[in-house]
Amino acid sequence: MPDPRFFETGPPISLGELAELTGAELSRPEAASLAITAVAVLGRAGPGSVTFLSDRRYVAQLAATEASAAFVTAREAGSAPAGCVALVTPHPQAAYAAAAERLHRPRRIEGGEAISPSARLEEGVRLAPGVVIGPGAEIGRGTVLGPGVVVGPGVAIGRDCQVGANAVIGFALVGDRVRILAGAVIGEPGFGAAPGPKGVVDIPQLGRVILQDGVTVGANTCIDRGAFDDTVIGENTKIDNQVQIAHNVRVGRNCAMAAHTGISGSVVIGDGAQFGGRAGVADHVSIGPGARIAAASGVMKDVPAGETWGGSPARPLKRWMRETAWIAKSAARRREGAEE
Template identity: 60%
Template sequence: MPDPRFFDSLGPASLSELARVGAAELADATSGDRQIVRAAPLDSADVQAVTFFSDAKRKDAAAATRAGACFVRPEHRDLLPATCAALITRHPQAAWAAAAARLHAPRRHEPSSGAVHADAVLEDGVLLSPGATIGQDARVGRGTRIGPGAVVGPGVVIGRDCVIGPNAVIGFALVGDRVSISAGAVIGEAGFGAAAGPRGMVDLPQLGRVVIQDNVTIGANSCVDRGAFADTTIGENTKIDNLVHVAHNVRIGRNCVLAAFTGVSGSTTVGDGVAFGGKAGVADHLNIGSGASVGAAASVFKNVPAGETWTGFPARPLKKWLRETAWLSRRAGGRVTRGDE
């Protein structure tokens, strides 16, 4: 269930309504009055949730789902258990996005509520600069300083002795103690997710949060996206440079360092003590093992084992990259020093 601090529940909705919203056909019309209260992924959906299935490689997950209803292509209808109502459509993910928008809405700042909402809770010693805005039900801990023009969204929790820089924007987030978020950083905006629908591409709802643990530093103009459904997490004492992008559902461990222009794509897991050089890029759904290092401008498309150093395009172990570079230089007729070999 999306965190009620950040999302309003708009349900329930009947299956007939969700079929209409998602431009789908209900396989069993007699189930049209069944009530659904939330949208959820295939693996975590329960009897009160609607989900979607579009990847035949996950047919085992479809067969095991406990969802009350599922948007599914006609050819995949028989993969669902008898307990799951089938909503037939050629665009399951886009239909689910429409249903999710019917069931959940992100909380926004209330109009004309003033700079600090009456329902916000600020402990003693919080310092607010001119132009700072605090949304309803937000909580800010003792000794935290919030810079000019910074925005703290509804329901956000910020711990003690934090520093929030000018024009930083924080939403859908739980922030620990002694965290520094520099000027212009954006925490908790929607991650990138889109699906093809009958009228073109549609945005997918991002119903998760950002969790930032103690002693984290996030540099100027960096972006940390909230999860699509699960959380995006930044572990204790991790240090993020300026102009870094952490995508939705990424999990970064403790004591990591990410230099400027690093980009970590969605649903990647980064272990403890990992270092990223400037402009490093990581593809989605990968695992970067604890203690690994990713060189500057490296492009990672495979899992990186713990403790290894990878670099290059595509990224590979450092020694292999050095050998290949030396060999290529020799083949091209260039001079190679002993150190290059």
Template identity: 70%
Template sequence: MPDPRFFQDLGPVALSDLAQLTGATLPPEAGAVRVSRVATLARADRDSITFVTDKRYLADLAHTPAAAVFVSAQHAASVPEGCIALVTRTPQAAYAMAADRLHRPRLHVGAEAISPEAVLEDDVRLGPGVVIGPGARVGRGTVICANAVIGPGVAIGRDSYVGSNASIAFALIGDRVKILANAVIGEHGFGATGGPKGVIDIPQLGRVILQDGVTVGANSCIDRGAYDDTVVGENTKIDNLVQIAHNVRIGRNCVMAAHTGISGSVVIGDGSAFGGRAGLKDHLVIGEGVQIAAGAGVLRDVPAGETWGGFPAQPIRQWMREVAWLGRASSQRREGTDK
């Protein structure tokens, strides 16, 4: 379930109310059933409502313990006994609307910049204009520079550093972490889907976890998870102007040069390195000790220990051979034209 430090639960809500909200249809006798939360199919329980849009997940649907599921008419027959089908043309959009109804992000709305409900250990140093929300915790020896904003429920460990104008929300930060100026940690990731009246945002109900010793460069952004967490492992170093999308899991001792972009749900092994302006598509698995050359565009999984470059990225020796061949072919063509 969404972390109560960051989200208020607004349930339980009757399925009849959710059906009215989303335009879904359900058996009349099921309208009084109540649910307390949304959940992905893998995390659903008897108090939750989930969704299915892809036939690849019908086998998982057959064993779900969820109380209810948003599903299209073509997949309604696959909903197991004991789970109530809410039939809609747009299951993911219905899920998004239900999430907004059941969960609300906690806000810092008081008049005081430093909430009296925040907990600061000894020797925390705050610059002018710092805002710290209710329930936030800051460890001993941490420095927070001018105009940084620490959202409700955020936990920051000891001997960490937060640069000026940085924004941290929906996040758990370890010890000795450095977050440089203007970095944004824990904002809403890029999740959208087509709804009955156009494109709508999908609520992002996860967190960001930065483990001990992580550095996040200036103007970099790390999005909170859509439901699971976005995680950056111990001692990983992230340069300026890097984008890390929701649900990404980065191992320990990785390095990422400026303008690297990691799409959602990528898993990166320990000790991997990314040159400047490298980009990865979503849902990839990058093995341990991988090196990705500057400017590479990675469109498929990379085995452990390999070095890839180019676009689309491929093993570096193969890419260099192809570049050399193209250079020779181009040169021969020009020489032939000149004669």
């Protein structure tokens, strides 16, 4: 279930209504009155929830799911277990998105008061002009919020933090001694889209961002909230300006990312990893503890712990340098041959 501090859960919906809403076909019409109260991804779905399968690699998870229903293609309908009603559709992920929008709505700042009466500020909090704090938000002792900062509903910020001008923080839990520089955006939806019958649709992002103690987030950096699991930045990690961290990323402790680094969704980064400027990492890649990624590298596969990789596609540094030197020598020989 999405965190109630950040999402409102609407009334249950029957499978019959859900099938009508999404254009899906019930595999068992007699189950049309069954109530659905939440959406969940396959690995976390339980009774009362609806999930989806759009990738055959996860058929085994579907077969073991405890979800009450699942959006699946006709090809996979037979893989749903006995306790899970198949909702057959050519667009399972888009149908899941429609169900998520119906059942879970993000909380927003509403009303005319800049500081919500239900926000809780400890002693010694300092607010610059133009700060907006949403309902249920909590700000710890000694924290300073710069001009124009927006803190969304339910957000918790720890003690002795510094938040720069015009930063926006939503759907997030922030530890102590965290520095968020001007213009940073924490907790906006991660990039999630799926083809639907009427074109591409957005997939609601129902997770959070967690910034642990001592994290620094640079100016104009964006850290997306999780699609369902959390995006987590470990203790004392330092992130430069204009970095993009996508949904579900998990960054370890004491990592460093130089400007313009881009981390795609569901990447796992071990403690002490370092990234040069403009490094990029493809989705679902693991970067081992202590690994180093050279500037402007493009990481397309897992990097073992302690290794230094460079190039695009990235490979171990010595190999990259040998290959680069060989290409340069080969090009030089070709030029010399052409001039003779």
